[in-house]
Amino acid sequence: METMLTRLRFSFFLVFVFTFYDLSSSFSPIDNYLVNSGASLDSTVDNRRFISDSSDSSNSHHLSSPETFSLCAGTLLPGLPQIYHTARVFKAPSKYVFDVKDPGMHMVRLHFHQFSSSKLNLRDSQFHVLVNGLVALTNFSGGNLVGPKVREYLLCVHSEKLEITFVPAERSKFAFVNAIEVISAPQDLILETAQSVNGDKVKPFEGLNQQAFEVVHRVTVGGAKVTPFNDTLWRTWVPDDDYMKSTEGSTRVYFAGRIKYQTHGASREVGPDNVYNSARLIQSKNASIPNVNLTWEFPVMEGYKYLVRMHFCDIASISLGLLFFNVYVNGHLAYKDFDPSAVTNYLLASPIYADFVIDADHSGFVSVSVGPSSKSMAYAVDAILNGVEIMKMNNSVGSLDGELPAESVLKCWPRRSAGILLPLIALVCLLLSLSAIIHRRNTNKVDSVPWSKLPVDVPEVSPKQGKQQLSSRV
Template identity: 45%
Template sequence: MGNPRIPLFLFFCILFSRVFALSSARFSPPDNHLIACGTASASTLDDRRVFLPDSAALLRSSGSKISVLAVPDASPASSPLSRTARVFTRPSSYEFQIKQKGTHIIRLHFYPFSSRDFNLSSALFHVSASGFVLLTDFGTSFPQLKEYLVWVDAEKLVISFAPARRSSFAFVNAIEVVSAPGDLIGDTARLVNPDRIEKFDGFSRQAMETLYRLNVGGPKVTPFNDTLWRTWVPDAGFRNSDSVSKTVAFSGRIMYREGAASREVAPDNVYNTARAVDGANVSDSNSNMTWVFAVRSGYKYLIRMHFCDIASRALYELYFNVYVNGYLAYEDFDLSMATGFLASPYYVDFVAGVDSLEQLLSVSIGPSKQSNHLWINGLLNGLEIMKINNTMGSLDGESPIILVLESPARRGFGAFLSSIVCGLGFMSLLMIGFVLLLKWRAETRNTVTWLPLPTDVSGGKSANGNPVVSSKLVYF
């Protein structure tokens, strides 16, 4: 008989090698700055990330560097990051050394608690980073996490805060600056116009703000289960139709392919659930799944749609159309042709603007001409909506960065100085005009007084007595 311990030994070796492979494959960003602001000690989150005090970052300020602590029972959230903050009464900035140039994820944590000296809910301020305006006249009375994707091609990233008014202040509770994986943001997308689809180039160099991130057909995904520490919320609150959809769950292995969507693009928990159009329930009245989002006009938006066929019984049984804002964005989409496998992730990036009156962005999935009522007629696993910076390099308003970052005190003095200069100039013009008027009147009087008399005079009378006298679907 052979040694019975050998199979057990081999089992543990195989198990260890798999665990090691999984751990080594987990994304390790070259730049990973996690800063807890206003505290003197490190903070550990539930997802096991450790945030260091902001003394670990280079903080520059033209005023006092004020650290504030929430009064007892005033912290609005359970996160350890919600208990302290850094307050700025003058323009200030954090500088982060960058090891690897490229797209970086910036997350700003705001927990507006009350302290002994400050009520953070009354703050009003601007924020910029890497030449882009992130926030203008920003203030909040509830906890917010703002996430941005910004291209960094310098050796340092500067995140600046400036009070919006002379009497106001800025604050921040925590900052994340993390290198994004190389495959997270591509350089091209499909630009959806009312009459045509175009290629959108130079996409990776834009700045973007994450607005919505949905796990379609599935539960909430927390940062603990995402390699990039993102949160994916259920899609229930955004659906505009559910007559033809059904949820699908998958317990098998998601097949990530080299050169295709990775776990950093979206985690397993997003790809192993989906919402699908059941061909048996399709009718001519309304056969589309539709999601609607409130957005601002004046910007273009990235719509990233995540697909993974976990519902079909075989390849080449899934065909569907994609609509953005009611316009046909992708006709007869064949997911099998794109991946070559079932349960293999794939995503498509679309770019579109919104109507200035509606300020709504809609995304729909529906049957195509190649669909069969015996098959699944449409499927979606995940959906992300991101705002793209405008022509001013801003994600929040039309102000250029030089105005956003200018000190309110300097703006006040400059306005005062300008008013003085303008006032003096106006008074000078008035004086010059007055002098010219006096001179003109004097010359006029002189002309009348010294006018030569006529040489031909008869009977005491003058000899000359002349007097001087922008195919759309509508969803209900």
């Protein structure tokens, strides 16, 4: 048994989701900044209070901006959270600065909702966003949004400050944001090691928790949408229907019992009950094993590494030791004959997750699959999946959106308009010329005054003596 567990640890990086379910215990982040940008009053969303960023409302953060103003939506949409009814608009590079009391991994969420008012249409925006020197967005445009959009990032913060900088792409453009969240994350949300899958090679990937991530997809498999109100880290998990390559052979399952989080490991914030109590599975209903895999495809951007997190919780088996299946990432076998019960200390309904690092290829998709293995049994569950997360990793220049580092993005902002600069230079040159002419005329007038002898009480100094006196002063 010990040999089996050792092999599992080395060949497949599974993280236990532990700590028994307790309604009285909930995650309470040390750094917890919720900003209602552009608003004069605070707003409450899902029992969370977003603080107005007006200068006299709070000292929890500092806004530095040479040109900014608040904007209110011309038409308020019913049912839309209050934070999307206002926005902070920036006409020049500007930044929010947050104090960091808890160094380590932090979650940063930026809320955007393009609306129009009599003063401005947010669809006309175009800007870049930097987070502590990380390029989060380049040439972002509100016109590309349909309804509210939340961009979520995970990054390790070692400094005492976290800065979020907004840079308009051009002087004719502007930047905006509706709300901001800066939250210290649980220490076990991103651990140090994952498994790198490159073709048929699977090997450890070290230093994962020192990378920066953008959450691209967060999906609950087989279940309904999970809202921030039902997630202890205030995340949104969308249904998997739009990502399944084919539903043939799959069965949905729902679980009404208690999810058994275990001790000595990751917290339950890794995945909420509402993700683990539903799943899709492959089930053998007769003596034959179904010859089918369940596959999900997620659109991604080529040229980046991605963290693929797969969530498993056996809520369907009637007994231990009956579920064996294979796990595939981008079509490559990532784990063979996986037995969840061997990893969960032989408990059913006990959640685990697996982290893989892969390179996005030219296809523009990342795929994950589960399917029967050579150890699958008749009349039993032959594969299961409860949730998937796809996170883009920063590239070599510290960017999650493009090939330019933060320094180059900041230099894109035009310091001065050339059309105004040239006339100013010409005017300065003209003034200097006039000043020189006037000075020359005054000098000529002084030279025409008759020479006067020095007073007799001032001793005469020879050139040689004067040189000696200057040298002695030096």
